[in-house]
Structure formats: structure tokens, C-alpha cells
Amino acid sequence: MKMQGKVLFVFLLQSLFLAKVSPEPSSEEDSSSEMHHEEQRKSGSHGHWKYDDQDKWSLDFKNCSGKSQSPINIDTRAAIFTPALPPIVLQGYDLSDEEKLTLQNNGHTLQLSLPDTMRIVRGFDSVFVAAQLHFHWGTVKVPGSEHTVDGLHFPAEIHVVHYNSKYDNLSEAASKPDGLAVLGAFIEIGPQENANYDNVLSSLTDVSIEESDTEIPGFNVRFLLPPNLDHFYRYNGSLTTPPCFQTVNWTIFNETVKVSRKQLSELEDTLKAGHDSVLSKNFRAPQLLYGRRVLSSFEALGSPGGVSSGGTEDTSSGKSSKRGARLGSGEDSSEKDLTDKGEEDAKFALGLGEILAIVFGVLFIVTLLSFIMYMVQQRKKNSRLRKDTRQNVIYTPTPKEGV
Numbered sequence: 318m319k320m321q322g323k324v325l326f327v328f329l330l331q332s333l334f335l336a337k338v339s340p341e342p343s344s345e346e347d348s349s350s351e352m353h354h355e356e357q358r359k360s361g362s363h364g365h366w367k368y369d370d371q372d373k374w375s376l377d378f379k380n381c382s383g384k385s386q387s388p389i390n391i392d393t394r395a396a397i398f399t400p401a402l403p404p405i406v407l408q409g410y411d412l413s414d415e416e417k418l419t420l421q422n423n424g425h426t427l428q429l430s431l432p433d434t435m436r437i438v439r440g441f442d443s444v445f446v447a448a449q450l451h452f453h454w455g456t457v458k459v460p461g462s463e464h465t466v467d468g469l470h471f472p473a474e475i476h477v478v479h480y481n482s483k484y485d486n487l488s489e490a491a492s493k494p495d496g497l498a499v500l501g502a503f504i505e506i507g508p509q510e511n512a513n514y515d516n517v518l519s520s521l522t523d524v525s526i527e528e529s530d531t532e533i534p535g536f537n538v539r540f541l542l543p544p545n546l547d548h549f550y551r552y553n554g555s556l557t558t559p560p561c562f563q564t565v566n567w568t569i570f571n572e573t574v575k576v577s578r579k580q581l582s583e584l585e586d587t588l589k590a591g592h593d594s595v596l597s598k599n600f601r602a603p604q605l606l607y608g609r610r611v612l613s614s615f616e617a618l619g620s621p622g623g624v625s626s627g628g629t630e631d632t633s634s635g636k637s638s639k640r641g642a643r644l645g646s647g648e649d650s651s652e653k654d655l656t657d658k659g660e661e662d663a664k665f666a667l668g669l670g671e672i673l674a675i676v677f678g679v680l681f682i683v684t685l686l687s688f689i690m691y692m693v694q695q696r697k698k699n700s701r702l703r704k705d706t707r708q709n710v711i712y713t714p715t716p717k718e719g720v
């Protein structure tokens with residue numbers, strides 16, 4: 318009976334999530350007019366929106382103040398472990414070097430166009446076709462991931478944007494409730510150069526000027542993502558730039574990608590936005606959840622060992638994380654896994670310790686109370702005895718008095 322209740326509860330939770338999966342279709346018409354609006358503005362000066370004035374985006378793009386916006390902070394303790402989430406299966410990510418990809422500095426990000434042979438074939442109700450990938454970053458002092466985990470930013474974040482194969486292209490799908498699926502991963506600083514990232518970073522200087530592009534040979538794009546894709550967070554959100562369409566099914570991987578400090582600096586320092594300014598800090602602040610649930614494909618044991626402890630504090634002082642420090646001292650990935658497990662074990666041990674402390678505390682209080690009650694009873698008994706003795710003294714006639 319208890320088990321049935323539990324199953325019913327999980328079922329209700331899932332129904333609730335599925336009901337929330339589709340954003341309100343009512344905004345579709347508004348969205349297309351906003352898209353038009355955006356195009357009009359684009360044809361004018363390029364400064365139609367800036368990261369500096371993101372709190373004013375909604376004046377021109379009203380979706381940006383909607384209730385399913387991205388990015389968000391992922392509260393690992395609030396994430397709902399959902400074993401039914403199917404794993405992500407990618408297809409066609411290993412591109413031939415004969416394939417030519419366009420790398421572009423579009424003034425907001427570094428973007429790589431992707432061929433429609435790249436797909437997510439499992440993980441969602443339909444197949445999703447890749448369109449482009451891009452990055453969000455900060456500066457050497459300000460970590461620039463868009464999503465945060467337990468309030469912590471990572472140095473950078475990669476987004477691989479896919480659209481639902483039932484639509485013809487990205488722009489058609491972008492405003493549809495089931496239009497987009499974005500895979501997101503956090504980029505951290507590791508001890509070694511990441512050769513996979515050099516496929517992109519080695520051409521940065523060719524696109525340093527805003528609105529410039531270049532062609533780069535294909536490579537295995539899968540390796541821009543973390544080694545393990547099985548552990549991820551899932552929620553319904555939006556584009557993180559205007560027009561902020563609330564049409565994105567987000568997947569944020571728990572495992573991070575590592576690049577060297579030098580590689581990250583190249584990303585942070587090379588590109589220009591406008592004439593003189595460096596293109597950096599191209600991230601939007603975390604948005605309110607408004608009751609949305611974040612699901613996880615893995616059991617986080619309160620807080621996951623993977624991502625949560627790897628963040629960098631959300632301050633402009635650029636305080637580096639515990640993990641950052643460990644990685645700096647030459648940690649490799651196998652050590653990291655062990656450390657993660659160790660951290661999880663430590664957390665589990667802490668939980669047991671806390672439970673034991675509570676049990677002993679309660680036992681102590683019960684013993685103390687019993688002792689006090691015993692003492693009170695003893696005192697009562699004694700005083701009664703004394704009273705009885707006095708009464709005996711008072712009421713027992715002394716034989717001498719009668720004499």
C-alpha cells in the first residue's frame with residue numbers, strides 16, 4: 318500500500334512535469350512579430366541589445382520577462398531524480414575534415430555552424446538536428462558561465478543548439494513550443510591543453526573583428542562535450558539572448574569540460590565587439606524559476622560530487638574554486654573521479670554522523686529527564702517520609718506526659 322502511494326506520487330510528479338514541458342503556445346504570434354521587430358532593429362545599428370543592459374531586454378522583447386527564462390541557477394538539492402529520463406544519444410558528430418564549418422564572431426559570441434547530419438537521435442520524443450554551437454565566457458577575474466550550480470558560476474559554458482526535425486530549419490523551429498533542444502556543458506580550467514578545443518580556438522584570430530567569419534575543417538564535435546553524458550539536469554527554458562523565446566528543452570551536463578588557462582584566456586581576450594571593446598562577459602544572469610522543476614538523470618545524494626563543488630564563486634573578485642585549486646596542482650581526470658567519489662562518501666559519512674549526533678542527543682536528553690524525574694520523586698518521597706516522621710512525633714503521645 319505504501320509502495321503504491323509512492324508510485325502514485327512519482328507518477329503525479331511526472332505528469333506535472335510533462336504538463337509543463339510545452340510552453341504556452343499563445344506567445345507564438347507575438348514571437349514572430351518580435352522576430353520581425355528584431356530584424357528591423359538589426360538592419361539599423363548593430364547595438365540592438367547588449368549584455369550591459371540585459372535588465373531592459375524585455376522593453377523590446379517581451380518574452381525576456383516571461384516565466385520560463387534561461388539561464389537558471391541549478392539547486393542540486395531541489396533537483397528531482399528522474400530515472401525515466403532517457404540518455405542522450407548523438408549521431409553524426411564525428412565530422413570529416415573535408416566538411417567545412419563556418420566559425421563566426423557575431424558580436425555576441427563565437428559561433429560555429431553545424432551540418433544537419435549531426436543529430437540527437439535519442440533522449441527526446443523526436444529527433445533534433447544540430448544547427449550551431451557557441452560559447453559564453455567572462456574574464457580572468459569574472460567566471461562567465463550562464464547557468465550556475467548552487468549559486469556558483471563556472472569559467473565558461475558551451476551550448477550546442479538543435480532544432481526539432483519536424484521543422485525545416487532553426488528559425489522556423491525557434492518560436493515553436495517544442496522547437497529547440499540545447500545541450501549545455503560547463504568549461505573549467507584543467508592542467509592540460511585540450512586538443513579538441515584547439516580545433517576551434519586556433520582560428521580565433523581570424524575572427525577577432527566583429528561580424529567576421531572563417532571556414533575551419535570538420536572534427537569530432539562530440540569531444541567538445543564532457544566524456545560522460547549520462548548525468549545531466551533537464552528543465553524547460555528559453556533562448557538566453559533576445560528574443561528569449563521560451564522554446565528550449567535544456568540539458569545541462571553534470572560533468573564538465575576542461576581546457577587550459579591559456580586556452581580560456583584566448584577565448585576571453587581575442588574577440589572584439591565593436592571597434593575597441595573586447596567581447597567578453599557575454600552571459601545573462603540567472604532567471605527566476607517561477608515554480609519550474611529541474612529534473613536530474615542521476616541521484617545526487619543531496620548535492621552531486623561532480624558539478625556542484627566545481628564552481629567558482631559568483632563574485633567579481635574572481636575567487637577561484639576549491640576544484641580550480643586542485644586542478645592547478647596537476648589533478649588528472651581519474652583522480653578527479655576518485656575525489657568526487659570521496660566527496661560523496663564524505664557527504665554520506667557526514668549525514669550518518671549527523672544522524673548519530675541526533676540519536677545520542679535524544680538519548681542524552683531522555684536519560685537526563687529520567688534522572689531529573691527520579692530525583693524529584695526521591696525528594697518527594699523523602700519529604701513525605703520526613704512529614705510522616707514529624708506527624709508521628711506530633712501525634713504519638715509521649716508516655717512521660719501522662720506521668
Ligand SMILES: [Zn+2]
Pocket residue numbers: 451452453476557
Ligand atoms: Zn548560449
